[in-house]
Amino acid sequence: MAKQNLKDEINIAEGVEVTIEPTAIKVKGPNGELERRFYSPAIKISKKENTIIFEVKNAAKREKMMMKTTEAHIKNMIKGVTEGFEYTLKVCSGHFPMTVALEGREVIVKNFLGESIPRKSKIPEGADVQINGNDITVKSINKETAGQAAAKIEAITRMTNKDRRRFQDGIFITEKAGKKI
Numbered sequence: 001m002a003k004q005n006l007k008d009e010i011n012i013a014e015g016v017e018v019t020i021e022p023t024a025i026k027v028k029g030p031n032g033e034l035e036r037r038f039y040s041p042a043i044k045i046s047k048k049e050n051t052i053i054f055e056v057k058n059a060a061k062r063e064k065m066m067m068k069t070t071e072a073h074i075k076n077m078i079k080g081v082t083e084g085f086e087y088t089l090k091v092c093s094g095h096f097p098m099t100v101a102l103e104g105r106e107v108i109v110k111n112f113l114g115e116s117i118p119r120k121s122k123i124p125e126g127a128d129v130q131i132n133g134n135d136i137t138v139k140s141i142n143k144e145t146a147g148q149a150a151a152k153i154e155a156i157t158r159m160t161n162k163d164r165r166r167f168q169d170g171i172f173i174t175e176k177a178g179k180k181i
Contacts, residue, residue, distance in 0.1 A: 029081025088175035
């Protein structure tokens with residue numbers, strides 16, 4: 001494949017301040033501040049007025065992938081500090097009445113499939129969890145933190161050696177960052 005010069009731009013939303021350092025990018029907005037380290041010598045990132053410009057000279061497939069990945073991360077950072085990310089989980093208990101509670105920075109599931117020992121999961125720093133009946137909401141300005149918190153809560157009720165078609169108890173993600181599953 002022939003090497004090519006690539007150039008791409010991202011518009012910065014109003015009320016968002018972006019600071020570009022040699023190996024890190026800081027995004028500050030109404031909901032908070034995020035910082036992420038990026039290092040790829042082939043990608044030149046610069047800021048002009050309210051746009052972020054990405055440039056790669058003599059780009060092969062790997063450099064193009066790195067540029068697009070970096071763009072996606074920065075877009076998620078901008079969206080996070082303006083709108084935030086929200087994951088929704090549903091508690092489903094058909095065989096045994098399961099109790100889900102929040103104690104400090106831990107989610108505790110009691111009586112899952114009749115077990116006497118409660119199952120626990122720690123909530124990552126930066127994520128906010130709310131339990132309302134059979135609905136659990138995870139919010140964060142960092143998409144990865146929100147996703148990791150939701151995945152950890154879902155993993156508490158992971159079943160092994162059971163037929164998933166028959167035993168459908170558990171906690172399941174129903175909405176990922178605004179997209180229905």
